[in-house]
Every structure is written in C-alpha cells, then in structure tokens.
Amino acid sequence: MPTSTGPVPLAGRARRVLQDDPQPTFFTSAIDGAPRWTIGVLTAVQAAALSLLTLAVPAVAVFVATSSDPANTDVAWTRAVVVAANLWLLAHGVPAALGGAVVSVVPLGLTLLAVFTCYASARRSGHATRSGAVASIGGYALLTGLVALVVGAGVTGTLRAVLGGLVVGGIGIGAGLLRRPEAPPWARVVAPLRDRLPTPVVLGLRGGLLVVVALLAVAALLTTLWVLAGHATVVDVARRLSLDAVGGVVLALAELAFVPNLVVWALAWIAGPGFAVGAGTRFAPAEVVAGPMPALPLLGALPGAHGGLVLVAPLLLVGVGVLAGLAVRRWLQPVRARDVAVAVGVLAVTAGVLVGLLVAAAGGAAGPGRMAHVGAHPLWVGLLVAAGCGLGAAGATVPFDPAVRDALRARRARRRDGGPHVASDRPVADGPVAP
Secondary structure, eight states: OOOOOSOOOHHHHHHHHHHHOOSOOTTOOGGGGSOHHHHHHHHHHHHHHHHHHHHHHHHHHHHHHTTTSGGGTTOOHHHHHHHHHHHHHHHTTOOEEETTEEEOOOOHHHHHHHHHHHHHHHHHHOOOSHHHHHHHHHHHHHHHHHHHHHTTOHHHHHHHHHHHHHHHHHHHHHHHHHTSTTOOOHHHHSHHHHHHSOHHHHHHHHHHHHHHHHHHHHHHHHHHHHHHHTHHHHHHHHHHHTOOHHHHHHHHHHHHHTHHHHHHHHHHHHHSSOBEESTTOEEOSSOEEOOOOOOOGGGGGSOOOOOGGGGGTTHHHHHHHHHHHHHHHHHOOSOOHHHHHHHHHHHHHHHHHHHHHHHHHHOBOOSSGGGGOEEOOHHHHHHHHHHHHHHHHHHHHTTTOHHHHHHHHHHHHHHHHTOOSOOOOSOOOSSOOOO
16 A cells, blocks of 8 residues: 655644643643642642632722721721731631731631632642642642741741641642542552551541541531521621621621531530630530620521430430441451451541541630630540540440450350450451350
C-alpha cells in the first residue's frame, strides 16, 4: 500500500498529539514545567486569598455603604480589611480583639469556609505528590502566620495561626489533592501507617470517627428542631433590632458563621453537661438556667425547660455506641477476645478526644463581662461521650461475641478443673471450645 511522505495535515498532527498525550492541554502554561513545590506554594496562596477575600470584600462593601454616617468619618477603609483579617485568623483559632473585647470563640462556619477554599484550590491547581502536598500545606500555614504578624497578633498569636493553618490546610488541601486525577487511592496513602498498627486499633479508630459523624448528625437534627421550636422568638428579636438592609445581611452572615457552634453545643446538651451562653447560665436536659443575653436572633433558638423524655437524651450516646460497636464487630474478622476489648477501647477514646476538641473550639470568650464564658466543658463532654459510646459498643460486641463467650467458657472450665487461669489469645472459631 503506498504511503504518503509529504507533510502531515494539521488535523492529522492534532489527532496524533492527542493520541500520544491524552491529558488535556487547553489550560496548560509555562508553570506546568515548574518544580512541584512551586505549584504547591501557588496553590496555598490561592486558597488563602480566596477565603480572605470572601471576608474582606463584604467588609469593604459594608464600609462603603455606611461611609455617609457621621460616626464613621474618621474611620479609614483599611480598618474594614483589618477586621476581616482578624475574623479570618479567628477562624484559624487566633483570638481577636474586636470592639475592645477579646473574642476566642472560633466561628466554625468560617473555618469550614477556609477548609472548602483549600479543598477547591488543591483540587483545581494542586499536584498530588509528596513535595506538592508539603509545599501547599506548609505554605498555607506560613501565610496564616504572616497575616497574624501583619495585624499585630504577637508571638503567641502567630504560633497559634501557624498551628491553625496546618490543621485547616491539612484537612482541606489534603482532601482536595486526593481528588486529583493523578492522586493515589486513600488506601495506598494510609497503608504505611495502617500496616504498622494492629488491626483492632485501626478498626477502633474507624469506629470512633463513625461515632463522631453520627453524633454530629444527631446534633444537627436537634439544632433544626430547636430553630423550628424557637422560630417565633427568633423573628421577634430580629424585628426589635430594626435593622436596615445592610445591617440585616451582615447579621445574617455573622449568625450563619456560628450555626456549626450551635450544633456542637447541641452535642454537649445530648451528652448531659449542656452548655452556657454567659457566666451563670446553663442549658442542659436536666436543668435550664437562663440569664441576660445579647439581642441576637440565633439565641432565640436555645432550648427551654423540658422534662420527661428529654431527661434520657444521654442514652443517645449509648445508642450510637451500639451501632458503632456492631460495625466494628462486623469488620473484625477473624476475632479474638482481646481484639474486641482493644477495638472498643480505641473507639471510645477516639470519640471522646475528637468531641472534646470540637467542644473546645466551639467555646471560649464571646465578649466582655458575662460573655467571657460561652460553650461547654471539653473535658466533661469528652469523658461522657467516651463512656456512653464505649458502654454501648461494649454492650453490642462483648456479650454477643462468640470469641468472647468461648474465652469466658474456657476460663471457667480451667478454673473448675484447677488449670492455669490464663485465657487463650488464639482466634476462637464459632462453636463449643473444649476445656
């Protein structure tokens, strides 16, 4: 068959290029040949800029809308940018001085916004390599510390900013890089750590994460019920404020930033200790002690005094623990009596620690005077969550687990026959075990 030796047509060259390089080339540029750490740094800059501008642009818009007010004559527009930067740092765990008062309550809604911008930036522009991930997360943390230095947060504030940037960037950028086309599967990423840990420990960690997710879902449902029950109070407080359009939008956005905090407080309410909104107040299933609070519509959704079935709300912890225990028991194959105890213990500790950290982030100081105490006690809530969920998981696995029953039966038989008081750690098959 004769072959052509002349120049290849343009369409043929394009088709050959696409066959040799199936990756899309429309958005490529000279930066694609740069080192991976450079792309990682640019990804971090993009992520930080997106979340910071999301706060700075509305702040400047509010300044422009209120610039005609005589009270704002001596206020420069840069002040709005500084306030936005302080709110951005507050979302990363750095206390802010707003209006002469120290605010340390982390607006978890803004934290979720920062996590999302990190995720979106990494998924769009990052590169899923080890150097790219380290450069992105480390660059984001350094940028957070740089912003803290610029606004004058001090040495302690800068260190907290770097730590918060590592946490936020690690979660958001890490999740975004895992969604990249070239990213390895999650199982391969965690394989080096998973292979070095005993299987019961790994399954206990998975069970603890499952407990936290389930408790947050229950708390979110409870928060929705609180808002529906207090709808009339919320509307009444909003009407009494007599806000204009700009003030209403600003207040609505500010309250949305603290809705996740209310969800975490609802989790503390379920656990039993409850939470406080100001010194001397307490909102718990067994007791409601209210007091003077700021005129914020969101606070109209706080629970009131109830009785009856509300008093058994902490039993929800046991129920969630039962479901998690059944899941762990299903994952744990083959099983040994000791493995069941280790998995349940790790599950309880993981759930308690994670919930305690969430409660600590959702509480703190929200203003001067009485408002210096807002939120729940992280240690008590974490301990009660660990105890309740651990009890439920143990009740769902230990009494009904064949390996545990066989081990106990073998121990009783050895004790009856005068043998050594030692239980075997070998996997025990279903069925009777000979003494």
